[in-house]
Amino acid sequence: MLFSNPQFEDLKEQVRRFLQHEIYPLEKDLLSKPFAQMEPVLMQKRDKVRQMGLLAPHMPPKYGGTGLSLVELAQIGELLGTTPYGHFVFNCHAPDAGNMELLAHHASDELKEKYLLPLVKGEIRSCFSMTEPEYAGSNPLQMATKAVVDNDHYIINGHKWFTTAAQGAQFAVVMAVTNAQAQAYNRAAMIIVPTDTEGFELVRNLPVMGETGSGYASHAEIKYHNCRVPVTNRIGADGSGFMLAQERLGPGRIHHCMRWIGICERSFDLMCRYAATRQIDQGVMLGHKQTIQNWIAESRAEINAARLMVLHTAFNMQQHGAKVVRNEIAAIKFYVANVLQQVLDRALQTHGALGLTDDMVLAYWYRHERAARIYDGPDEVHKSSLARSILKQYGLDIKA
Amino acid sequence: MLFSNPQFEDLKEQVRRFLQHEIYPLEKDLLSKPFAQMEPVLMQKRDKVRQMGLLAPHMPPKYGGTGLSLVELAQIGELLGTTPYGHFVFNCHAPDAGNMELLAHHASDELKEKYLLPLVKGEIRSCFSMTEPEYAGSNPLQMATKAVVDNDHYIINGHKWFTTAAQGAQFAVVMAVTNAQAQAYNRAAMIIVPTDTEGFELVRNLPVMGETGSGYASHAEIKYHNCRVPVTNRIGADGSGFMLAQERLGPGRIHHCMRWIGICERSFDLMCRYAATRQIDQGVMLGHKQTIQNWIAESRAEINAARLMVLHTAFNMQQHGAKVVRNEIAAIKFYVANVLQQVLDRALQTHGALGLTDDMVLAYWYRHERAARIYDGPDEVHKSSLARSILKQYGLDIKA
Amino acid sequence: MLFSNPQFEDLKEQVRRFLQHEIYPLEKDLLSKPFAQMEPVLMQKRDKVRQMGLLAPHMPPKYGGTGLSLVELAQIGELLGTTPYGHFVFNCHAPDAGNMELLAHHASDELKEKYLLPLVKGEIRSCFSMTEPEYAGSNPLQMATKAVVDNDHYIINGHKWFTTAAQGAQFAVVMAVTNAQAQAYNRAAMIIVPTDTEGFELVRNLPVMGETGSGYASHAEIKYHNCRVPVTNRIGADGSGFMLAQERLGPGRIHHCMRWIGICERSFDLMCRYAATRQIDQGVMLGHKQTIQNWIAESRAEINAARLMVLHTAFNMQQHGAKVVRNEIAAIKFYVANVLQQVLDRALQTHGALGLTDDMVLAYWYRHERAARIYDGPDEVHKSSLARSILKQYGLDIKA
Amino acid sequence: MLFSNPQFEDLKEQVRRFLQHEIYPLEKDLLSKPFAQMEPVLMQKRDKVRQMGLLAPHMPPKYGGTGLSLVELAQIGELLGTTPYGHFVFNCHAPDAGNMELLAHHASDELKEKYLLPLVKGEIRSCFSMTEPEYAGSNPLQMATKAVVDNDHYIINGHKWFTTAAQGAQFAVVMAVTNAQAQAYNRAAMIIVPTDTEGFELVRNLPVMGETGSGYASHAEIKYHNCRVPVTNRIGADGSGFMLAQERLGPGRIHHCMRWIGICERSFDLMCRYAATRQIDQGVMLGHKQTIQNWIAESRAEINAARLMVLHTAFNMQQHGAKVVRNEIAAIKFYVANVLQQVLDRALQTHGALGLTDDMVLAYWYRHERAARIYDGPDEVHKSSLARSILKQYGLDIKA
Secondary structure, eight states: OTTOOHHHHHHHHHHHHHIIIIIGGGHHHHHHSOHHHHHHHHHHHHHHHHHHTOSSTTSOGGGTSOOOOHHHHHHHHHHHTTSTTHHHHTTOOTTHHHHHHHHHHHSOHHHIIIIIHHHHHTSOOEEEEOOOTTSOTTOTTOOOOEEEEETTEEEEEEEEEEEETOTTOSEEEEEEESOTTSOGGGSEEEEEEETTSTTEEEEEEOOBTTBOOBTTBOEEEEEEEEEEEEGGGEESSTTOHHHHHHHHHHHHHHHHHHHHHHHHHHHHHHHHHHHHHOEEETTEEGGGSHHHHHHHHHHHHHHHHHHHHHHHHHHHHHHHOTGGGHHHHHHHHHHHHHHHHHHHHHHHHHHTHHHHBTTSSHHHHHHHGGGGGTTTSOHHHHHHHHHHHHHHHTTOOTTO | OTTOOHHHHHHHHHHHHHIIIIIGGGHHHHHHSOHHHHHHHHHHHHHHHHHTTOSSTTSOGGGTSOOOOHHHHHHHHHHHTTSTTHHHHTTOOTTHHHHHHHHHHHSOHHHIIIIIHHHHHTSOOEEEEOOOTTSOTTOTTOOOOEEEEETTEEEEEEEEEEEETOTTOSEEEEEEESOTTSOGGGSEEEEEEETTSTTEEEEEEOOBTTBOOBTTBOEEEEEEEEEEEEGGGEESSTTOHHHHHHHHHHHHHHHHHHHHHHHHHHHHHHHHHHHHHOEEETTEEGGGSHHHHHHHHHHHHHHHHHHHHHHHHHHHHHHHOTGGGHHHHHHHHHHHHHHHHHHHHHHHHHHTHHHHBTTSSHHHHHHHGGGGGTTTSOHHHHHHHHHHHHHHHTTOOTTO | OTTOOHHHHHHHHHHHHHIIIIIGGGHHHHHHSOHHHHHHHHHHHHHHHHHTTOSSTTSOGGGTSOOOOHHHHHHHHHHHTTSTTHHHHTTOOTTHHHHHHHHHHHSOHHHIIIIIHHHHHTSOOEEEEOOOTTSOTTOTTOOOOEEEEETTEEEEEEEEEEEETOTTOSEEEEEEESOTTSOGGGSEEEEEEETTSTTEEEEEEOOBTTBOOBTTBOEEEEEEEEEEEEGGGEESSTTOHHHHHHHHHHHHHHHHHHHHHHHHHHHHHHHHHHHHHOEEETTEEGGGSHHHHHHHHHHHHHHHHHHHHHHHHHHHHHHHOTGGGHHHHHHHHHHHHHHHHHHHHHHHHHHTHHHHBTTSSHHHHHHHGGGGGTTTSOHHHHHHHHHHHHHHHTTOOTTO | OTTOOHHHHHHHHHHHHHIIIIIGGGHHHHHHSOHHHHHHHHHHHHHHHHHTTOSSTTSOGGGTSOOOOHHHHHHHHHHHTTSTTHHHHTTOOTTHHHHHHHHHHHSOHHHIIIIIHHHHHTSOOEEEEOOOTTSOTTOTTOOOOEEEEETTEEEEEEEEEEEETOTTOSEEEEEEESOTTSOGGGSEEEEEEETTSTTEEEEEEOOBTTBOOBTTBOEEEEEEEEEEEEGGGEESSTTOHHHHHHHHHHHHHHHHHHHHHHHHHHHHHHHHHHHHHOEEETTEEGGGSHHHHHHHHHHHHHHHHHHHHHHHHHHHHHHHOTGGGHHHHHHHHHHHHHHHHHHHHHHHHHHTHHHHBTTSSHHHHHHHGGGGGTTTSOHHHHHHHHHHHHHHHTTOOTTO
């Protein structure tokens, strides 16, 4: 029982059952109704999670969380990933989960009091505003948003997009250049901007893969017009923006990967179930077809491989810190994202026309998780970065 | 200038310019607004096509069409495929195009008068009702919809789905079992059922890849409750349903394939354009990256290969008839559908987050053309069927 | 340090150094000279291994081996796999290693004394004679070789091929049908046939991938003409042949997989080394090319995934026995074989024309390890078998 | 009958029959015996080809060839490619075929008389000495071999490898730098060096994929030590070396591609034949397995696509010259090489262990045609070069 023990297996079983009985039955509605309409029932489910003592499992108890280890969290994250709003119900969803970690590690006590505690309790939501339409997200050093100090305030101007869940959020963590003259990696800082700040303009929710969405389920384009916030709203030291972003991304990638593995397992289960029961001819089931068998076998192997890689990375990160696993983090990001795409594709193809409909969850993932190979660094950037690190050991510095 | 000549190149250029100036600029609206709202402007554009003498290019002049040959039609089809409503504007879109061909070849003069002529003129729309949710579409012999003769009428009962464009259509061509005792391939017939027939119930437009759509842009679930239509509404002889479906699919697959190649070319163009102009670092364009270069080169080769295969098949079908190219038809169906998926995937990935938005046409195709590997027979069925035919030449009859 | 500890890491380092200093330098000769010519120097190296106390690491000390656990053995096996004759030098090479395990677990004391002890000491060699040219190896139930009892002897007749290392072996373990009337899986037995038995005909060494080879480095076609051996030469109970073959294959597949991972790591190392040092233009190294970077990154991820899967399987087999990991065994067999092929292909392509020559070890593996996807059950069989086992959990029995 | 006509179909049928009856039966010997031993029988077969009037089909009649057009030649080349020595028997094999074209177009009358005519007659052989071990073949501008003028002679020094068929050749066409100060592409020239010139050292035949080979079937490493040849041995103008190499490669790539398609067709035929006749269980043939069916279908589609692309390129080159098809040439080179590798891999896997033996031709091609993705420019170079040309049309000059 690598990476686990009987007690933790019991906890996983509890989570599994909760999802099956409380959340899976909501899926069809969640896929077809606006977020605002579903929010009340999701909040009721969240209450149950709170009663189970499992809310914000990624946060230490002192802030109100469950305090799971990274390896445990990863395994719970897989389970939550099996349904689109699993993480939300447990209050460990992006981008709030990352913002909580950021605030816990680097914010002042005042900011923690004001923003972190209600976040952990699930009373408010937040967003993270970094990517800009004018610049390639793959190169974070290109950034036009500026925060200029005016006495004890920052005046922020900029244009962001893909600010997930901005609608309804209480505040944004904004990445802005505070010192354009500094060294490339020391130019920016992260600053909290409440969404009711004058000059905060939510231009639109982006139409992404056919859906503009709303509330938590949306990705906003935002303009910051002379937004004025106290300098004390900065998280961490001046110039620490990229460092914090990097720090945020490490465990963040593990969380994404495990969520994807959850999607894979659910898709795999749907595929096998359908293969075993869908008749295509007198006495012939889909599962009798060798092509379907190949897909089942290949998916099983790939998911197993993916999970072991991610848990192994989490284990090493837990033991030795984030720096030691930089290469592993890059590897799992592109490796698991591709397993995800393949498994989803096979599961959908197995279901034929049914798989295209929103009567099932597959088509939702098929279109929304296409983003997995893009956000947090596209595959191509991770591959080059991993190769760069390896080639350095062979004496070649690609960047030089 | 294989498969073409200077005069025909001029015609293609004319179509190309029309699409670029009249239709491409509408795309963003077409992707975001309900069909009903866009229908008037599409109809205005269709008027222009009518004035150009290019309406219904697949139909012979005697019915009001342009009368292009199959090889010419294929090339025009590629151009129309470069934009989501290209075929619609030229009135040669599925399922109406196939229904027109069906009526032209097999309907009585009375039916032609009543249904074919207004279809060709683009005054009415129709739909094609074959697939049933309870049975695998890959095996057309499984079918529960029945048409029972009652004097000189059929009484039709059944449950269909993926009846594309049913909403707003004047009539459906319904595939129904008329003689359950006949040999498997002789059991069914195609019957025209006007959509205002009592008992015709449009249950819902299916939510497909996040969109239920409306009007022409929808896929309906339909129930036929004791629908009563004259026996003279049957198209062709009794028991000819499967034969007609097969006949319909041959050129239909060429049209699909060429439309996909149009999508590929447009996606390729968008990819190259973006690669050449998107800066990712000081003086470094996306196109400087070898991975992007690989995608461009591989896509170019694959699209070229796909087009040659389809035009060659069309050419042979034109010369020697549909039977001779049965194997070729199977091969292009799965081959081109896979090229489509790969090219789209690369084009989308090249655009990063932008590619996920409906500010571009790529995400629309990414989700809607996933169906290409499923409808008209999934890849797996075409591969087995092609292999069966080949192995027969080596003395092995797989079906035996 | 999952699956290891500091002490075992020291042992691995010792093995690593031995291979680098004693065996790698022999490779060019090993690749170009006949086995007989190289055998003496290999035997000298084996003496050194004996002095290090590492001979036959897979065997318990009571038979003269090192007594490593399966998880440890797997890791040593990876190291030995980095060079073509690594396992041979440590006397844990196929097919002798499998024969030793077979004899240790199932042979009579007399047979152990006579055959096992000298095998463990590395004094004699053996072979394993199962596959027949007339029947598909993927279906072991098809078998024509027969052993008929005549008093207290078997009289064996049959035709085998791919009997690896038969030339120079002292005995063959022959799989033969002893009771054709028994249930399919109980028809055969394994019987020791000394190669000097009358009627044992080594027809030829098969030309495999351009090489007929000789001695240990060969694959023989063999005919058994009325070979007469005592019934006591049978290993295990009558009818136990398939069961023993199955038992042999379990750990055997782990050994193969780890050897392949060793090949992958060595190929990866060669690829990176060449990428870092091969200039393709003024100041431009191969490693500056993004395509090469992609190959390095993808290979790194795939090898990591492969190793974790195999070690995890070995760990589970060690903890819970072979039956529990049947599915895992099937998964690693095809998964790792495909990683192997991809990594080898990339490493070879990176080296360009040099990679095709036998001045390097890559071309040797490229041609000889193509067999990895075929022997011990082709990929296709393992996939179907894994899928069958999974679908059974969903209520579908494919075989029924 | 695109690209053909009934008369030419008859010629193809004649060639097909000749190969089947005269050459295929020799294959097993050709794969296992040294070239010198097989040369006499190959020469007898060549006599028959001469009598059929088909010797040197690529050369114009004025030099003694058949004078086929490029499109015809391509189709004959496919047929010859179905067996390893097909081109040799018809005297249109590499590197002699390319050398003949080179001499025909650019050599002086004297050189033609001395070298071209006996080549066309098949009386002598030649080789082409360009690649150097110290430099990446992918960048032809890197070259150390030098030819220094000394009165009316060149003195040549250099180190080459992969000089195919040098053993037994009467002369080499050597690429050497004659003017190191000239612009990069004008530095070299092609010079004829008879192999009996003093200082011509055939260092060794390279061991390639396990075979050093001999005679025509070998690839030599060669050193040129102060080789002295008349300046009149230069082919074409001084500085024209790269231009001539480029010119040589255009049709050369078409010939390679068609030969590969021949290999594909033969492999496909072997695969289907085996699938239809190899029993894997009572009444179950390999061809009943859907995986095998997939391979057959995919291979059929890919080979068709590959052939159309190459013939279309040949057709365009014939009509409009080599420059117009530069992009097409790059595309077919990598596209067809990859189809070849896939089809070969599937055919081999279908045959199981038998496919690994030299009892069949598949393993020979598997190891020797791995070079297809490397010589004449590796895939990666062709892809970048094609992408560069395309991106230029979009305003981005990658090289700038």
